[in-house]
Amino acid sequence: MSSSPSRFLDSGSKHHSYCRKQKSLGVLCSNFVSLYDRDGVELVGLDYAARQLGVERRRIYDIVNVMESVGVLARKAKNKYSWIGFSGIPKALKELKEEALRAISGSDGPCEKEVLEDEDDDSEGQNHDDGDEKFSKLDNASSSGNHICKARSATDNRKEKSLGLLTRNFVKLFLTSDVDTISLDEAARLLLGDISDLSNMRSYNAAKVRRLYDIANVLSSMSLIEKIQVEARKPAFRWLGTEGKPKTDTVSKKPGKAQMRSDDLKECNLTAQKQLITKSGYVFGPFCPAGMTKMDGDVEGKGERSTQDWESLACSLRPQYHNQALNELFTHYMEAWKSWYSELAQGSYNL
């Protein structure tokens, strides 16, 4: 494998105009949704998604895991998920809530009466800084029927730290309490296995928080939560939940800002629907730059250098729409373009 050598070594040119924001999980999630949230779609291929969105596989796993936890997706098989859509959220949420309530009351020991309805009562003014126990415990109830907590084998020990589980517990936090706003570190504190020993928990906490950021980004891009700034520091997340309830939510109340469900996106995906397939079986994105026919056998070789130029050019010329929907739309095409060009430059879909 002599791939690493001079592949992308190139000169340490400035990758200026690199926008970290455009690479966030939130944006990626939005693109993911706009790519699949259309009628007719029901199968989600991880490879396909990764290619279309112009990101590496690893990132797809991130958003897919949290989306599955909320019922938007369902694991079908290796490399394949089935698209449920936003309509699947209410159901998943209800199940999560029941699961959470069951875990709380079902703890071993009848003398466990941790009321979940935190009564913030009416004591304004003085609040204990340690008043954490307001969301009760609700630790993940493993599938272990008994209280034999011996199965701490490294096997599922890995599982219980999964993004998916963290997501579910995070959501449960909102579902089991009447408060609709939770600060980040408050959530982090509650979601930790508050076992003991604070020493190694520091780093553990930090790691958890990082995951929490990931989850929050995805969740907020789906409008399930909203990030808000309460105090000067400490950001917090407000639960928006299922707007419109399981009822017929033809109209989206919630005068929220980023309500991008619009015809613009619909148009966008219609276009994305029709892709061209080359003889080699490769599926191209929504479009191809004019004057450039599909790639043939060769192409291989040069071209990778100019990729940077195109990207930086596009990034610097990026128009800033005030309209959220338009912005999303543009971003979508941008990604599609970059994905396509990148593929062309590398000229390899066939190792």
Add this chain to the structure above:
DNA sequence: CGGTCCCGCCACGAG
């Protein structure tokens, strides 16, 4: 400078 959080190494389990 500290809050965010992207990137991708590499462990783990299945085939």
Add this chain to the structure above:
DNA sequence: CTCGTGGCGGGACCG
């Protein structure tokens, strides 16, 4: 072994 997953945390980015 290869391959699909996805924990995990270094450190780049941003306000």
